[in-house]
Each structure stands twice: as C-alpha cells, then as structure tokens.
Amino acid sequence: MKGLPPVLITAIVLVAGFALCAVQFPNIASTRVVGNLLTDNAFLGIVAAGMTFVIISGGIDLSVGSVIGFTTVFVALAIERWGVPPLVAFVAILALSAAFGAAMGAVIHVFDLPPFIVTLAGMFLARGASFLLSTESVPITAPVYSTVSDFALRMPGGGRLTSIAIIMLAIVIGGALLLHLTRFGANVYALGGSRTTASLMGVAVGKMTIKIYMLSSLLAGIAGIVFSFYTSAGYSLSAVGVELDSIAAVVIGGTLLTGGQGSVIGTFLGVLIQGMIQTYINFDGTLSSWWTKIATGVLLFAFIALQQGLVALARRPVRKSAGATT
C-alpha cells in the first residue's frame, strides 16, 4: 500500500463528484467548463505542485500566498512604472523568489527551527514588502499580456485551453517527473521518511532543504506571474490564503502530512476537486460561496481521517502512540 491507494481514492472522488455534477447540470460536462476550471485554478495548481515537494520532505511552506502577492505587485510596478521589459522583470522576480526560498530553507536547516514558524515569518515579510511597494491595484497594460492572455488552444466542443492552463499542466508534468524519476525526487522522499536515516545514507540534508524551499518559492513566483496574467494587474492583497488552499489540495491529493509519501499528480487532482466544488456552486446559483470553505473542510477531514486509518492499519502490531507526537 505504497502511495497509490490514496491517489486512487482521490481520483474516484473526482470522477464520482464530476459525474454527480454532470447528472444535475449536464452543461458541466463540456470542454468549455473544464477549460475554464483549468484556467481559474492555474496558479493554485502551480503553487500546490511546489507545496507537494515541501510536504513530502516533512516540511510546510506558509509563505507561498504572500510570494504570489509580492510577485504580482513587483511585476506590475516593474513593467508599468519602472519601464522594465516584461521578460527581464520575470527573470528578476523568479531569481528573487528563488533566493527568498533558499534563505528560508537555510534558516530552517542551520538553526534547526520548525519550518512552520520560519515560513510564517517569511509570509509576514513578503506580504509586508508587497504593501511597501504599493497598496493599490496596479493594472498591467503591456502588449505581451494581451497576447499571452488571448492565446489559447481550441479543444473539441468549443473549450479553450489557455496559455496559463498550459503552463500549469507543463509544471505539473515536469514536477511529477522530477519527483518520481530523479535523484532529487528520491532524496525528497528520503528526507520525509526520516531525516536522520537520510543523512546517514548520504543525502546532503542541508542542501536538499535549501533546494526544496527554493523550488517551492520559485513555483510560487511562477504562480504569481501566472496570476498577474490571469488578472492583468498587480495587487498586494492578491492570493491571501492560497497557502491554505494549496495545503488542502496536497492533503486531498493523498500526500501524507508527516512526509515520506505522496505525488504531484494527486495534488493536481486535489486542485481539480476544489475547482469542481467551486464550479458546482457557481452553476447552482442558490448556494453561497462560503459553502466552498465548508465543503473543502469536510473533504480535508475525510482524507486526513482516511490517512490516519491507513497509517494505523500499517502500524497495527506496534503499540498506539499517544496523542500529539509530531
């Protein structure tokens, strides 16, 4: 029972949920709706892919939402106010976010601090920095933006696979390959299984920690650029709470929060499930948006309880551990 069952359950939930939605609203089962679903959740999918790596390695990254917010403001100001060519601005912000993640990883490793609190400080820092840049929404009018936003592959049935959805799909596939087929990916699993064992077996724990948080922040930076394409604006309050959505997606996707097990594909399915709930609520029209939060909470609980059950089954012969040991 390695890895696969939770992902299968996620897939079954997604298919069953989609079927239920389609029975009630036949229009949902069209490439048009699916295309929109991918576009609307593109930035979430990218961030959640990075979060998967962090969580499998036994950590957590609370700063991603703020990094997205900072990125949108930085990109908007760089292009509109400082006259920087968009591509240069993208490269600069990606380098900046990667360095930010590397710094958090270094602090976590060197000072042996809980990732939770270090990335919390990172969250304050990035959000505060974006407020300092600008507290207003800055519209982006650069021609590149309209070109990229208008580009889309036509799918059969009238759906549009937009450029940002394509970027997301590429990152999900790339992330899955990186996690499952490379030494880096194997090391991520090793770290999550047991830090000490990984270190004894020759994994450079410090370097890996830095790289993992670097990857997460880098993907958050890309998600920020995608978000700025999506909204054609930079706003310091954008993507508040996205860290929670992405953690929820990772958990629903069957990744073990204690680390050591999980997959990027599962996370992608988790993102789709959240998007599907949102789509259903939009179609229904009478349900209010807060039902999304409640439904996500219920799903979170169901999946975590399922994980606890699986873990308890796997450890059956061992005496049950008491309470809040992490």
Next chain:
Amino acid sequence: MIALLPRRGLAQILALIVILAVDRVVSPQFFDLRLQDGRLFGSLIDVLNRGTPVALLSLGMVLVIATRGIDLSVGAVMAICGAIAASLADSHGLPVVLAAALGAGLVCGLWNGFLVAVLGMQPIVATLILMVAGRGIAQLITEGRIVTFSSPDLVWLGNGSVLGLPVPVVIALGMLILTGAVVRGSALGLLIEATGGNARASELAGVGTRAMILAVYVWCGVCAALAGVIAAADIMGADANNAGLWLELDAILAVVIGGTSLFGGRFSLVLAVLGALIIQTMNTGILLSGYPPEFNLLVKAVVVLAVLLLQSPKFSGLAGIAARLRRTKA
C-alpha cells in the same frame, strides 16, 4: 501565586520597556492618562484594550503549545462565536448570549482536541480543518451579512468600564488570574508540561495525556470564544470575513515572544500575555509614528526571526554558525 511571577522574563520586560521608550519618543503624549466620565483614557489604556483579543487567544494558545501542539483555528473560532453572539444579542439576555457563544467555543475546542488526542492527528493539520471550514460556518450563521446589534449589555462588554479600566482589559486580567490559579495552583500545569515534554514517557508514568491534550484545546476554544465575543461587542457587529483574521498568527507570535518553546514542555502564561502586549505596543507605536500600518508586518517578521534565532539551540555565537555552515558545505 509566586509561581505566576516570571523567573526568566527579563528579556521580555526589557523589550517592552525599550518599545515603550521608542513610543514615547515618537509620540510625546504616550504616557498621558486622563480620567473622564469615570474611565481612564490614553495611549497606554488603548494598548491594553486593543491587545485584549490577542492576549486572550495567547492564554489558550500557550497551553496548547506547551503540549507540543498548535491551534490554527482560533481566528475562525472567534468569527463563529462573534457571529453567534451578534445574532442572539438583540433577542436574548446577556447570560444566554454568553453561554451560547462560549458553548460554541467549547464545542470547537472539543472537536480539535478529539482530532488530536483521540484520532492522533498532527495538531497543525487537525486545526487546519476548522480554520478552513470555520469561516464558512461563521458566514453561514451571519448569512454572509455583517450582523449588527444594539443590545446595551453586550456593547458594555466591549466598550464599558470597571473601576476606570475598560471591561475587556478586566476580563483578560480575570482570565489570566483564573488560568494561572488553575494550572499553577494545582499539578495541572506540570502535567501539561510533562505531556509536551515527552507524551509517551508521561503516559507510561501515569499522566492522562489524552485528557490533558483534550483539556488544553477546549480551553483554547473557550478563550477564543471570549475574544470573539469581545471583538464583536467592540464593533457592535459580527463580520464573519474579517473577525479574528490572522489573529492566530499573532497569538502564536505572542507565545513565542513570551519564551514558550514551540517544541513544548514548558510555558509561562504571564510572559505570553506580555508577548501580546509587546506586539500591540509595537502596532500602536507604528500607528502613532505616522508610518503606514503596512510596516507592522515587516516589523513583526523581523521580531519573529530575532526571537527564533535567540531561542534556537543552535544559536551560540557567530563561531557556531560558521562551523555549521562549513559542515553543511562539506
């Protein structure tokens, strides 16, 4: 009561004095107090009053963290209980309103405690569920609107005064004394610390670790409920979207500033409340200095990092860091 007094709180007290001094420099009237209509007014009273919700949250949070847990849901619980109090305020008396709101907080705490103590979930994950769903539940209660009320009893709870002090401050002080008397006046505090220090060993030594964990989450829920009622009473309304938003982070920060280790095993109630006051004194100082309030987040980030580094067992001078960096590179 001797046990209530901080033995290792010198750094926190010094920090508070330094921040107060800085506030005095940016705003010369900072220490002015005046008595008007039987109530004290002034920046210092304002700091105490505004700091009340976080101080209450930190009272519950510090016990949870002492068991090596964490409660991310307190902000959402504040929103739920504030919403309940606001919707009942104009149709029921104060005792009913308080009982309903605190009862809801107790149920929320029981839920968190059940997930952590009985199902054995990681605290971050277990409380994340209520953090996500709780705001939805609060919006369900208020039906997405901002519920306002005019019940004088509940308004008094947020804006009245007792012996010249604002009621919220008196409530927070009362809760501090009550919590202190219960956990430090008995062996309870010791058992909580034992649970956080090593749950397995404590269990084997006969400590009811599950009951301890359940109890601290319930207390945390009740404290959050009280904070939520006060926050709602303060603005005479319940805003499910913004009530208590991000306050869980401030509460954790207050506990960390108060020197309680995130790895559990020891705690100080007084220092946690002091931590909440330090945060609020910084916030007020930034407001008074005329800098945009956005600076708050940056300052907080720097403070968290500084406190963490000082707490870190690995932080023993620059030589230690250099040696470790060399080892990392090798």
